[in-house]
Amino acid sequence: MADDAKSLFVLENDVFKVYLTYAVLVVFKMMFLSFYTATIRISSKLILQSFANKEDFGPGYPEDKAAEKIAKGNPKIDRIRRCHLNDLENIPAFLIVGLLYVAINPSLYTATMHYRIFAAARYFHCVAYLLPLPQPSRALAFGTGATVTISMGVQILRAAAQF
């Protein structure tokens, strides 16, 4: 290994700083859905009592009634959960591929556009899923995000593939 190999994973590298920024922003967006689910579950305590575990209904709550409510579910919460699951399918993949993308030293402009478009697509995906907006809003948002990840992945393979 050459002695003068320079790490690109340093704050002096602007591409890495832009990655750090958008990585944190999409993680925050993903975590927002955890809190949103919890808020909806708790705020609806007296009306919907929609939880996934019997202990969440509180002590003294009849077990059979809890089981019935768990089985029935709640369409609003199920929607948030599906949106969250879609995040889990897309965001960790982006976070890793986006980080590795820094290593092939892309131009600042190209890298920033990739990160920015991905983040915008996922924020829009979330809005489109939760309102919901009519299709194909959500499908386009998903497709745009996935395209960004694939584009970075292809560039990484072209620059560094070694099997």
Added chain:
Amino acid sequence: MADDAKSLFVLENDVFKVYLTYAVLVVFKMMFLSFYTATIRISSKLILQSFANKEDFGPGYPEDKAAEKIAKGNPKIDRIRRCHLNDLENIPAFLIVGLLYVAINPSLYTATMHYRIFAAARYFHCVAYLLPLPQPSRALAFGTGATVTISMGVQILRAAAQF
């Protein structure tokens, strides 16, 4: 980029070593749930026969009986699965944000506390979910872990945000 930019992602950096340690420990915790699910499914073969796929019941098992058992599910396994899904929502986010946190060169003490509290919170979350402990044990464990990730995320944005 300055010529003397030093990578912090090296074993000579104690913060990185502490991160490596806790990252592996939380991954092992998360993987434990895969094995635990499989163990429960298999160990209950003769009693509960609780699988998610018809081929898992073994050759010669009547298809309609398998379909019925799949549809019914199993409360114990469903609980482990929900615990696992909560890990998937929280641990990959921590792993990435915790790694990026190394790049902003936090003090060893601050970083160690972040990693340690997150790991402890997630191990406790798992115990609280599986026993289960009465609420708000599990909610507090989840909240503590999320707070650590958010704290690191905010520090990263303050040190390195570039849009």
Added chain:
Amino acid sequence: MADDAKSLFVLENDVFKVYLTYAVLVVFKMMFLSFYTATIRISSKLILQSFANKEDFGPGYPEDKAAEKIAKGNPKIDRIRRCHLNDLENIPAFLIVGLLYVAINPSLYTATMHYRIFAAARYFHCVAYLLPLPQPSRALAFGTGATVTISMGVQILRAAAQF
């Protein structure tokens, strides 16, 4: 921190290049399942109309008929989803642990074998799940992948554990 600490996360390090290659390949495999699910949902529009959200059925589709179809689900799509969920449980963990593994400077041969076996196991897991192949094909594929991640994790702890 020693002044001559060299980052291993550079393209001059062959282990890192091999990691980059297999990391992208397993991400692509995981993303394939998103597209596959979408393709099956759309291609079956006229026959199965199997979606998870009422807006996906298109404008003018009767709400009660949509709700009924959502509730019923579809065994083929459910199978793809379970396969995808298994990826989410295993691939992000591998991506992180595999990346951190680079930091402990394993031999090129050892590292390549780890990455290669994991990728092969997960591609095979996907085939075994979707066809499906009789058990224990899928269980072995899952176990092989998990063993690779654990092996790297143990080596990381042995080389760098600091609590």
